[in-house]
Amino acid sequence: MALFNNHLGNRAARYTRNTIIVVLLLLFALATLFPIYFMVMSSFGDPVEAGAISYSIWPGKFSFESYKFFFKFSEYSYRWLLNSLIVATVVMVSNVIFATMAGYAFGKINFKGRKVLFAVLLAAMMIPYQVTQVPLYILIVNIFEIQNTYQALILPSLVTVYNIFLAKQFMSSIPNEILESAKVEGASQFKILTKIIMPLSKTVMAVMAILTFMENWNTFFWPFLVTNTMDMQTIQVGLKNFRFANTTYFAPMMAGATISAVPMFILFFSLQRYFLEGVTVGAVKG
DSSP states (O other): OOOHHHHHHHHHHHHHHHHHHHHHHHHHHHHHHHHHHHHHTTSSSSSOOOGGGOOSSOOSOSHHHHHHHHHHTTTTHHHHHHHHHHHHHHHHHHHHHHHHHHHHHHHHHHOOHHHHHHHHHHHTSSSSSGHHHHHHHHHIIISOOOSSSHHHGGGGGOOOOHHHHHHHHHHSSOOHHHHHHHHTTTHHHHHHHHIHHHTHHHHHHHHHHHHHHHHHHHHHHHHHOOOGGGOOOOOHHHHGGOSSSSSSBBHHHHHHHHHHHHHHHHHHTTTTHHHHHTTTGGGGOO
């Protein structure tokens, strides 16, 4: 009888613990999703001034006027979306290519100074992003003189240390025997990279593509620094034009933010399987 009561007590304790965990996770999910919900609901309001808006979690009526207003507000609305798409896509492709090549070099090629160079890269990753903005801005504007161009928006992000680290950690787990067999057959390093390493690294390459695209699509500070005309602004910078000294077109701004979020949702959900498979790539033991 005592054992039976003890068993019931353990089951009740586990049930209580699991219930608490589920409730906490639900609350965390609601807190995470609420800003997205509020953004979408607010976008269906009328394109009026902020002072005339009633902030509520459910709009009084649904209207697409704010979406029409967003595209009619400025002749550059479409250009902002195009600029963001160009910059995010180019940076995504360059990071996948260069980070894969660098990860292969650090993970599978023995060369002098490899460990030291990789340690320097890891140390650079520890430097806060904001610290490098002033020297980078001086380099782009005063030395290269490419302010307000696609080059200024793209060059600083051609490849990131984090993606190199991610690729290197994944490729370190690929058995060396496979590469040695290819070398015996006379395969060059380039052929090994393109015919063996890349096909085996689809998961980590997809993860890098998703994270890089989302980061560069959402970035605001750097495009804000290096662009000074509306035709070169990205969508995130362009949205600030809906705010004036005494007026904010709140609903159209939320409509633009909702539109800008659509490509990220499409990319994430289309590559969701690869992302879930690769979320722990960086933890693979080399």
